[in-house]
Amino acid sequence: MTVPDLYNRRFVLFSGKGGVGKTTLAASFALSCARRGERTLLMELDAKNKASSLFGVGEIDEEIREIDDNLYGVAVTPAEAMKEYALMVLKIKLIYRAVFENRVVSSFLRVIPGLNELVMLGKAYYHTQETDENGRQKWDKVIVDAPATGHGIFFLKIPSVITNLIGSGLMFEEANRILELLRDPARTGIAIVTLAEDMPVNETLMLTEVLTDEMELPIACVIANAIYRPLFSDDERDWIDDAQDFLCDEESEDVLQEFRGFIEAAKFRNDRVAMQQHYLELLRDNGDWPLMEIPYYFFDRMSFAIIDEIANDLSESLGQTKRQATG
Ligand SMILES: Nc1ncnc2c1ncn2[C@@H]1O[C@H](COP(=O)(O)OP(=O)(O)O)[C@@H](O)[C@H]1O
Ligand SMILES: [Mg+2]
Structure with missing residues (x-):
């Protein structure tokens, strides 16, 4: 099977x-799709205003609004999604009010496990x-x-739990339609974001296994975020190790002491x-999904300019993934 790229x-x-950077990468990927001329909708689930602050636009709420050329955003909360869904199914506002705005009914709905996730996925x-x-x-x-x-696993699991x-x-x-699309x-492609560190990598390996084996959902790629670029050559690294040992071993008055901080x-x-290289290797050795790396960016505040740079990183490495996949 040839796997289409993201x-x-x-x-x-x-x-x-x-x-780990899901919101940042979702926003960057959305921007890179929009730049390719695709009409793109970025949906933020159960969290308001993160994306809007990244793009430096006003609040993004349950109304779809334009962020940039071809790029639109919306924030979805369970309550809003439930209302829309109910209105679609029940059609009549009056009935919606009678049913959903009834205190007893809505407190009952709030405790049905998975209903929130299902209605957001439904939207x-x-x-x-x-x-x-x-x-x-x-x-x-x-x-x-x-x-x-x-x-997140719970969230993706809900449609199959409900159909079962x-x-x-x-x-x-409803759950069945969503499940067909997800599978x-x-x-559909699921992009799993991780940091190249112990806990996130272990969690990622567990997540990829559950998604593939148990839930039969298509993983499009794993994205290792915030990767440090090596600054030194092999020779320089050796020199730094030696210098460090030297500083540790002796209380020397050597000229090196002056450069201790450096x-x-x-x-x-x-x-x-x-x-990070160790954990990248662990990811590579334990899965056959395409692995992408996004550099660590130093900044005072996350801004549109950084999202734009990451969008370029993504489109470059996704291009590479595609070339590798097609030989
Ligand atoms: N490549 C990167 N370099 C530096 N900082 C990053 C990078 N990606 C994300 N961050 C920062 O890490 C934090 C978490 O990112 P966020 O996208 O909100 O994660 P999540 O949505 O997974 O909780 C934010 O402060 C964000 O600005
Ligand atoms: Mg987030």
Whole structure:
């Protein structure tokens, strides 16, 4: 089977442990798709305003709004998604009010496990199918910034849990439609974001296994984020190690003492690079998905300019992945 790369899939979900860079990479990928001329919808699930602050635009809420050329954003909360879904199914506002704005009913709905995830996925599903007035697909790309892993696996698992639990009815049909889309590698790709560190890498390996073996969902790639570029050659590294040993061993009055700070900083950087390389190797050895690396960026505040740079990194490495895959 040839696996289409991330750009060939209409529905792309960014998953991974909290704090690894899912929101940043989802936003950057969305921008790079928009730059390729694709009409792109970036959906932020269950978190408001992260994407809007990255792009330096006003608040992104449940109304779809334009962020840049070809780039649109929306924030989805369970409550809003539930309301839209209910209105689509129940049609009549009055009934919605009677049912969903009833205190007893809504507190009951809040505790049905998985319902929140299902309605948010349902909304994303709806946008992948949405057509314009000429009957053409409204969105070339629907990009989902999914909740963090623990919760993220649960989130992706919900449709199959529901189809397994209930064999018929509205909720079954809805979950089944979503599941078909999620499992279709021609339309859907899951990008797993990680840092090249112990905990996130272990969690990523677990996540990829569950997604592939248990849930049969298509992993498009793993993205190792915030990778330090090596600063020194092999010879320089040896020199730095020797100098460091020398400083540790003796209380010498040597001229090297004056450069102690520099040597320690250089050593620290080398160790960081080595540690990341170790975890990158672990990722490479334990999976056959394409692995991409995004550099660490130093900045005061995350800004559109950085998102733009990461968008370029992504389109370059995705281009490479494609060339490798096609030989
Ligand atoms: N490549 C990178 N270089 C430097 N900092 C980054 C990079 N990617 C993300 N960050 C920073 O890491 C933090 C977490 O990123 P975020 O995208 O919010 O993660 P998540 O959505 O997975 O919780 C943010 O402060 C973000 O600015
Ligand atoms: Mg996030």
